[in-house]
Amino acid sequence: xxxxxxxxxxxxxxxxxxxxxxxxxxxxxxxxxxxxxxxxxxxxxxxxxxxxxxxxxxxxxxxxxxxxxxxxxxxxxxxxxxxxxxxxxxxxxxxxxxxxxxxxxxxxxxxxxxxxxxxxxxxxxxxxxxxxxxxxxxxxxxxxxxxxxxxxxxxxxxxxxxxxxxxxxxxxxxxxxxxxxxxxxxxxxxxxxxxxxxxxxxxxxxxxxxxxxxxxxxxxxxxxxxxxxxxxxxxxxxxxxxxxxxxxxxxxxxxxxxxxxxxxxxxxxxxxxxxxxxxxxxxxxxxxxxxxxxxxxxxxxxxxxxxxxxxxxxxxxxxxxxxxxxxxxxxxxxxxxxxxxxxxxxxxxxxxxxxxxxxxxxxxxxxxxxx
Ligand SMILES: *Cc1c(COP(=O)(O)O)cnc(C)c1O
Numbered sequence: 001x002x003x004x005x006x007x008x009x010x011x012x013x014x015x016x017x018x019x020x021x022x023x024x025x026x027x028x029x030x031x032x033x034x035x036x037x038x039x040x041x042x043x044x045x046x047x048x049x050x051x052x053x054x055x056x057x058x059x060x061x062x063x064x065x066x067x068x069x070x071x072x073x074x075x076x077x078x079x080x081x082x083x084x085x086x087x088x089x090x091x092x093x094x095x096x097x098x099x100x101x102x103x104x105x106x107x108x109x110x111x112x113x114x115x116x117x118x119x120x121x122x123x124x125x126x127x128x129x130x131x132x133x134x135x136x137x138x139x140x141x142x143x144x145x146x147x148x149x150x151x152x153x154x155x156x157x158x159x160x161x162x163x164x165x166x167x168x169x170x171x172x173x174x175x176x177x178x179x180x181x182x183x184x185x186x187x188x189x190x191x192x193x194x195x196x197x198x199x200x201x202x203x204x205x206x207x208x209x210x211x212x213x214x215x216x217x218x219x220x221x222x223x224x225x226x227x228x229x230x231x232x233x234x235x236x237x238x239x240x241x242x243x244x245x246x247x248x249x250x251x252x253x254x255x256x257x258x259x260x261x262x263x264x265x266x267x268x269x270x271x272x273x274x275x276x277x278x279x280x281x282x283x284x285x286x287x288x289x290x291x292x293x294x295x296x297x298x299x300x301x302x303x304x305x306x307x308x309x310x311x312x313x314x315x316x317x318x319x320x321x322x323x324x325x326x327x328x329x330x331x332x333x334x335x336x337x338x339x340x341x342x343x344x345x346x347x348x349x350x351x352x353x354x355x356x357x358x359x360x361x362x363x364x365x366x367x368x369x370x371x
């Protein structure tokens with residue numbers, strides 16, 4: 001008999017044998033970039049809080065004010081009682097940044113993908129997506145029940161071949177990609193993708209989770225989605241597009257309709273964070289400067305974004321390298337399958353406005369010794 005306990009234990013053992021077992025390790029964020037990880041103070045190169053906005057005094061003040069006024073939670077979904085006044089201000093900012101008619105805020109970036117993709121495509125439609133797209137997009141595709149094909153990473157010739165072969169067998173077609181790929185730090189060829197979409201009568205959806213501040217928005221994209229949980233420093237997700245499409249999503253996206261609205265304080269904090277990002281050019285430039293400096297110290301080519309992957313290959317080797325760095329006082333996350341393809345386990349270094357040149361130098365010094 002397969003009891004719940006034996007089934008879980010068997011699965012877990014299989015993961016351990018393949019060096020893919022994961023655990024939650026308590027990590028307290030101290031003054032960034034420091035973290036306290038199981039009692040040890042480390043310099044972290046793990047955060048997606050690229051601009052340090054999660055701890056910006058003005059963001060905290062805006063959130064505190066909203067917290068004092070409206071309390072800890074939204075109380076209901078946005079369609080019911082949860083559509084606090086802060087949402088309008090936040091959406092106005094997103095709209096302005098992305099150059100679109102409308103924007104809609106969801107509970108998280110993950111919920112955006114789960115709600116929006118199935119609203120746009122269903123049985124009889126086709127979804128084409130980059131093979132390195134984030135798990136939430138894959139899950140959105142699965143939920144939609146549309147037909148799908150993956151194109152090779154950033155390979156627009158492959159996308160074109162798939163469109164030529166498949167497009168006319170389906171009703172609607174939707175192309176998905178990320179603007180900046182979170183585990184690789186490279187940028188999608190958006191202009192080419194938009195041109196192909198026009199030619200083959202397809203819609204486009206981009207996930208800008210890691211791209212805000214590093215890739216220019218493009219209002220020719222049908223729907224620009226993203227998260228408020230990374231560079232914006234808070235929590236939540238959004239989708240931007242035409243007034244009609246956003247209106248449609250407000251009516252159809254189940255993860256918006258049937259999930260509680262973000263706490264008002266989170267919305268207020270995010271609006272202030274976006275304002276700071278728009279008005280403080282030096283803040284926006286700093287993460288890439290730090291990544292660039294690190295790449296120079298390593299003798300690597302200049303990065304396109306503040307995400308630099310060090311691809312190791314074998315899972316076990318990547319884990320060992322991560323441990324050695326931890327012993328030297330650094331926290332650099334080890335990324336293994338299924339987050340990345342098999343055989344491409346890596347350290348994922350992310351640089352932020354709060355890193356100092358000295359911290360970047362010491363990391364490069366230790367890493368060069370280990371490689
Ligand atoms: C992190 C991430 C998400 C999820 O966003 P959350 O707001 O954390 O749920 C979605 N898409 C991509 C590409 C991401 O990197």
